[in-house]
Amino acid sequence: MKSFDADSRKLANRKLIDQLFRVLCLLAAGMVVLVLVILIGTICGSATRSLTLETGLPRLVNDTGTSRYDGVTCENRPRIGILQGTGPAGSSATIYAEDETGKQRAVGSGLPRGDGSFSITCEELVDGGYQIWFVITDSDGNELETSRPIRILIDTLPPAGLEFDVSTLGDRILVEGELSSFVVGGRGIEQNARVELKFQDDQGNSLGPIEAKIKQGSGWRIPKTNLQRLDTRPASKKQQGTLTVTATQHDLAGNAQPDVSIDLKLDRSGAGQADLVNTFKDDRIDLSALEIETLRPTNLETFLTSHHYDNAPEVSGIFRALVGSMFLCIVCAMFTIPIGIGTAIFLEDFRPKNRILRLFHSFVQLNISNLAGVPSIVYGILGVTAFVYMFNLFPARTVDSRPKYEFGTNYFYQLETLGGQYVTIPCTDKQKTTIELTEPITAYGDEGEFTLNVVDSSSGLSEDERYATVRRGKKASIVDSEHHWYYLSVPFGKSFLAAGLTLGLVVLPIIIIASQEAIRGVPNSLREASMGMGATKWQTVRNIVLPSATPGIMTGTILALSRAVGEAAPILAVMGGVLAVIPKNLMENSSALPILIYKWAKDASRGFHSLSAAAIVVLLLLLLAMNSVAIVIRYRAERKGK
Amino acid sequence: MVSSKPESGIPDSLKNRKFKSIAKSKLTERFVTAILGLCALISVATTTGIVFVLVSESSGFFLSENISLAQYLTPGEWEFGRLKSDEVESDVVIKHSIWPLLSGTLRITVVAMCIAIPLGLVSAVYLSEYAPERVRSVLKPILEILAGIPTVVLGYFALRFISPYLLQPLGGFDSFNAASAGIAVGILCIPLVSSLTEDSLQAVPKGLREAAFGLGGTRFDVTCKVVLPAALSGVVSAFLLAFARAVGETMVVALAAGTNPVLTADIRQPSQTMTGYIVETFQSEGVVPGTVQYYSIYAVAITLFALTFSITLLGQWVRKRYQESYH
Numbered sequence: 030m031k032s033f034d035a036d037s038r039k040l041a042n043r044k045l046i047d048q049l050f051r052v053l054c055l056l057a058a059g060m061v062v063l064v065l066v067i068l069i070g071t072i073c074g075s076a077t078r079s080l081t082l083e084t085g086l087p088r089l090v091n092d093t094g095t096s097r098y099d100g101v102t103c104e105n106r107p108r109i110g111i112l113q114g115t116g117p118a119g120s121s122a123t124i125y126a127e128d129e130t131g132k133q134r135a136v137g138s139g140l141p142r143g144d145g146s147f148s149i150t151c152e153e154l155v156d157g158g159y160q161i162w163f164v165i166t167d168s169d170g171n172e173l174e175t176s177r178p179i180r181i182l183i184d185t186l187p188p189a190g191l192e193f194d195v196s197t198l199g200d201r202i203l204v205e206g207e208l209s210s211f212v213v214g215g216r217g218i219e220q221n222a223r224v225e226l227k228f229q230d231d232q233g234n235s236l237g238p239i240e241a242k243i244k245q246g247s248g249w250r251i252p253k254t255n256l257q258r259l260d261t262r263p264a265s266k267k268q269q270g271t272l273t274v275t276a277t278q279h280d281l282a283g284n285a286q287p288d289v290s291i292d293l294k295l296d297r298s299g300a301g302q303a304d305l306v307n308t309f310k311d312d313r314i315d316l317s318a319l320e321i322e323t324l325r326p327t328n329l330e331t332f333l334t335s336h337h338y339d340n341a342p343e344v345s346g347i348f349r350a351l352v353g354s355m356f357l358c359i360v361c362a363m364f365t366i367p368i369g370i371g372t373a374i375f376l377e378d379f380r381p382k383n384r385i386l387r388l389f390h391s392f393v394q395l396n397i398s399n400l401a402g403v404p405s406i407v408y409g410i411l412g413v414t415a416f417v418y419m420f421n422l423f424p425a426r427t428v429d430s431r432p433k434y435e436f437g438t439n440y441f442y443q444l445e446t447l448g449g450q451y452v453t454i455p456c457t458d459k460q461k462t463t464i465e466l467t468e469p470i471t472a473y474g475d476e477g478e479f480t481l482n483v484v485d486s487s488s489g490l491s492e493d494e495r496y497a498t499v500r501r502g503k504k505a506s507i508v509d510s511e512h513h514w515y516y517l518s519v520p521f522g523k524s525f526l527a528a529g530l531t532l533g534l535v536v537l538p539i540i541i542i543a544s545q546e547a548i549r550g551v552p553n554s555l556r557e558a559s560m561g562m563g564a565t566k567w568q569t570v571r572n573i574v575l576p577s578a579t580p581g582i583m584t585g586t587i588l589a590l591s592r593a594v595g596e597a598a599p600i601l602a603v604m605g606g607v608l609a610v611i612p613k614n615l616m617e618n619s620s621a622l623p624i625l626i627y628k629w630a631k632d633a634s635r636g637f638h639s640l641s642a643a644a645i646v647v648l649l650l651l652l653l654a655m656n657s658v659a660i661v662i663r664y665r666a667e668r669k670g671k
Numbered sequence: 672m673v674s675s676k677p678e679s680g681i682p683d684s685l686k687n688r689k690f691k692s693i694a695k696s697k698l699t700e701r702f703v704t705a706i707l708g709l710c711a712l713i714s715v716a717t718t719t720g721i722v723f724v725l726v727s728e729s730s731g732f733f734l735s736e737n738i739s740l741a742q743y744l745t746p747g748e749w750e751f752g753r754l755k756s757d758e759v760e761s762d763v764v765i766k767h768s769i770w771p772l773l774s775g776t777l778r779i780t781v782v783a784m785c786i787a788i789p790l791g792l793v794s795a796v797y798l799s800e801y802a803p804e805r806v807r808s809v810l811k812p813i814l815e816i817l818a819g820i821p822t823v824v825l826g827y828f829a830l831r832f833i834s835p836y837l838l839q840p841l842g843g844f845d846s847f848n849a850a851s852a853g854i855a856v857g858i859l860c861i862p863l864v865s866s867l868t869e870d871s872l873q874a875v876p877k878g879l880r881e882a883a884f885g886l887g888g889t890r891f892d893v894t895c896k897v898v899l900p901a902a903l904s905g906v907v908s909a910f911l912l913a914f915a916r917a918v919g920e921t922m923v924v925a926l927a928a929g930t931n932p933v934l935t936a937d938i939r940q941p942s943q944t945m946t947g948y949i950v951e952t953f954q955s956e957g958v959v960p961g962t963v964q965y966y967s968i969y970a971v972a973i974t975l976f977a978l979t980f981s982i983t984l985l986g987q988w989v990r991k992r993y994q995e996s997y998h
Contacts, residue, residue, distance in 0.1 A: 055797070595823070
């Protein structure tokens with residue numbers, strides 16, 4: 030090693046560097062603290078907003094797709110906006126738009142339905158920029174809520190360059206032989222440039238040139254009224270054909286740009302399966318900002334007791350997800366704690382003398398430290414293959430067939446008696462889907478268990494007797510099943526049992542390592558004393574080592590479980606991310622808090638973002654509580670030790 | 672040995688004592704050993720299970736028609752995430768190079784390491800060499816809290832704070848981008864780097880430090896010229912483990928990085944990583960066992976597993992091989 034220079038000048042330099050480095054260190058440490066403060070601060074800030082001020086509805090949402098809405102498939106043209114929300118009885122909601130010239134008008138209005146919710150679609154707006162907002166008024170015309178206006182740009186034209194596009198108003202561009210039902214529009218390079226259009230069908234009929242000017246927004250559009258002339262020519266009797274549209278653009282100096290043409294398929298068959306010609310591109314409406322929400326409080330009680338509702342942040346809550354997380358945690362703990370502690374004992378106190386077993390021993394040790402570094406999503410994949418599908422060894426679970434291997438479930442036959450009572454008969458052999466009644470049999474009806482009589486003829490029976498009697502030969506088929514909470518079937522499917530076991534695998538290495546450390550911390554003298562008294566290894570472990578290692582093991586276990594509670598990736602892989610399910614048996618899917626946070630953070634509605642932050646606060650509080658328990662256990666053990 | 676019929680000559684104190692059968696406890700001993708061995712076997716079975724599942728299922732991908740290992744490993748495009756599930760089965764030739772996903776992972780990991788290594792290293796040095804006990808007792812728990820924060824929370828932070836408030840004002844950043852995810856993953860790795868590094872710094876014997884101080888070194892000299900070189904193997908292996916952790920990080924990436932597999936170095940664009948692809952695909956409805964898209968998950972996963980596992984192994988090897996021994 031080089032010896033340090035004692036030269037005083039250099040020493041001063043070195044001291045300066047030392048001081049600078051100390052400052053750098055402080056800065057870095059400060060950064061770390063700052064990051065944590067900002068992280069917690071942001072989340073708490075957002076969360077308090079959600080619980081005091083802001084969640085969502087009513088809001089104006091963007092629906093530019095050709096998607097389905099309220100069960101009705103929309104036509105293939107731009108939707109400007111849909112106002113969804115809830116309002117008190119008697120109120121009404123109106124959407125207003127103000128165009129660039131300052132003209133204001135109502136573009137849609139409606140009343141709430143019976144449940145107080147409304148959904149209003151505003152009318153189609155022509156291209157241009159708008160300010161758009163909505164107002165909710167009560168029955169007397171007083172304003173209840175007014176949203177802030179947002180700026181939207183409606184641009185239904187294809188992207189730059191002289192391209193053009195044909196919007197279809199119906200499914201086909203030609204309906205019943207008329208060419209009038211489409212609009213040709215496009216986008217040019219320069220404002221006020223002139224576009225000439227020629228139309229020619231494959232029969233030689235032509236129309237044009239028709240002129241258009243590129244307007245504001247560099248688009249042009251020729252409405253259907255200008256195209257009427259072509260469809261008055263009854264030249265084509267063909268059902269199908271093509272129409273060629275050619276456009277020439279002249280720039281402001283009058284120079285012609287190269288022609289652009291497009292072939293449109295015509296369909297006059299009216300068969301309904303016609304081609305959809307050139308639908309609009311995705312960017313036809315720039316509604317990136319189109320989501321206005323008013324601020325309405327969610328109360329804490331709703332948040333804690335309700336569950337997720339689609340599109341309705343103001344009534345959504347975390348209850349079911351929280352319960353799901355707890356179930357997962359319990360399954361995970363029951364699986365992983367015994368195995369983890371067992372492995373740790375095996376590794377620490379049962380070192381074999383046999384050479385092959387010793388090899389196995391050190392392999393397990395190496396394996397565990399490597400397992401701790403495997404990404405949790407890989408465990409998720411293992412869980413999907415090993416637990417959900419079980420390597421496809423068993424027949425898959427489907428909706429309509431009964432699983433072949435199952436346990437903890439009862440099936441019932443159901444039938445109607447002569448008196449009109451529906452009774453159920455427990456099923457003994459589930460492969461027999463129907464039974465024929467020939468003997469009196471025990472059945473369950475409105476008044477509980479009774480004996481169902483079988484008769485050949487129904488004459489002479491009183492009303493009461495008819496109530497509990499069926500005709501001989503009456504058939505009953507399996508209609509219902511009742512799963513106990515311990516219902517098991519293989520493969521596990523997307524169940525919370527599978528997810529819990531997967532989580533167990535994720536935290537197993539952590540538990541093993543923590544338990545090993547705790548066991549290693551027990552002084553050897555204790556073991557030796559016990560062995561010296563004639564105890565076997567297991568007796569020593571059970572009576573001496575485990576009791577004194579328990580606080581350490583419990584601390585490590587609780588920390589590992591808190592990791593499991595916060596883990597999202599394996600659950601997402603195994604259960605697929607449902608949001609509002611409470612499992613009734615081990616084979617059912619469940620929701621979990623981290624999944625809820627993930628889905629809410631990703632949701633398009635701003636209301637859910639704040640709720641997500643609030644759910645994070647709950648999750649962090651839960652983890653804090655678990656960690657405090659661990660700390661208390663450690664502290665008490667330390668005090669006892671002294 | 673204990674006899675079942677005590678003779679009259681034995682001491683009074685042992686007369687009323689109940690003796691247990693040794694044979695029985697020996698049997699118990701064997702039984703317990705077997706049970707504990709089985710427990711240990713489960714962790715081995717997990718590893719074997721992972722390797723078996725990944726290899727057997729991804730073979731379904733590589734053995735499928737239209738798909739070649741060569742195309743998978745050479746730069747190109749990755750199209751699976753963009754196709755609808757029913758399109759996969761058709762005759763469409765799918766481009767399936769892993770590089771876009773791999774580059775997404777690397778972009779995010781590099782950003783993360785740029786955050787985690789300096790901050791983690793310097794705060795570890797500070798904790799171990801400079802910090803007075805009072806500061807230490809504050810800073811240590813803060814790092815532990817940071818380590819305990821679930822990753823989905825950091826994903827939320829990246830998507831709803833880092834991206835809109837820190838990066839987008841700079842201009843050019845998409846709302847989903849690699850940089851925000853990278854920063855969040857970096858924050859996630861700080862405690863890991865810092866605690867592992869601090870452990871290895873603490874393992875350097877006090878005598879070395881005292882000797883260096885005795886030679887007139889300042890604290891900086893001692894840290895940089897004596898302690899860090901002595902702990903280098905531990906520090907490097909800490910970096911490698913953090914790297915593996917960043918590569919395998921899922922939820923932050925699934926939330927904040929976007930779903931656009933592109934081969935680029937631009938961290939402002941949305942990007943998809945290997946883990947992000949796996950999560951995204953598991954959530955789509957049409958992905959059921961037997962389809963090529965389902966097998967593609969395993970092909971990506973085996974790449975991910977191979978990468979993280981080899982980095983972890985490398986980290987352990989570095990630590991063992993270059994460890995300075997003071998005994």
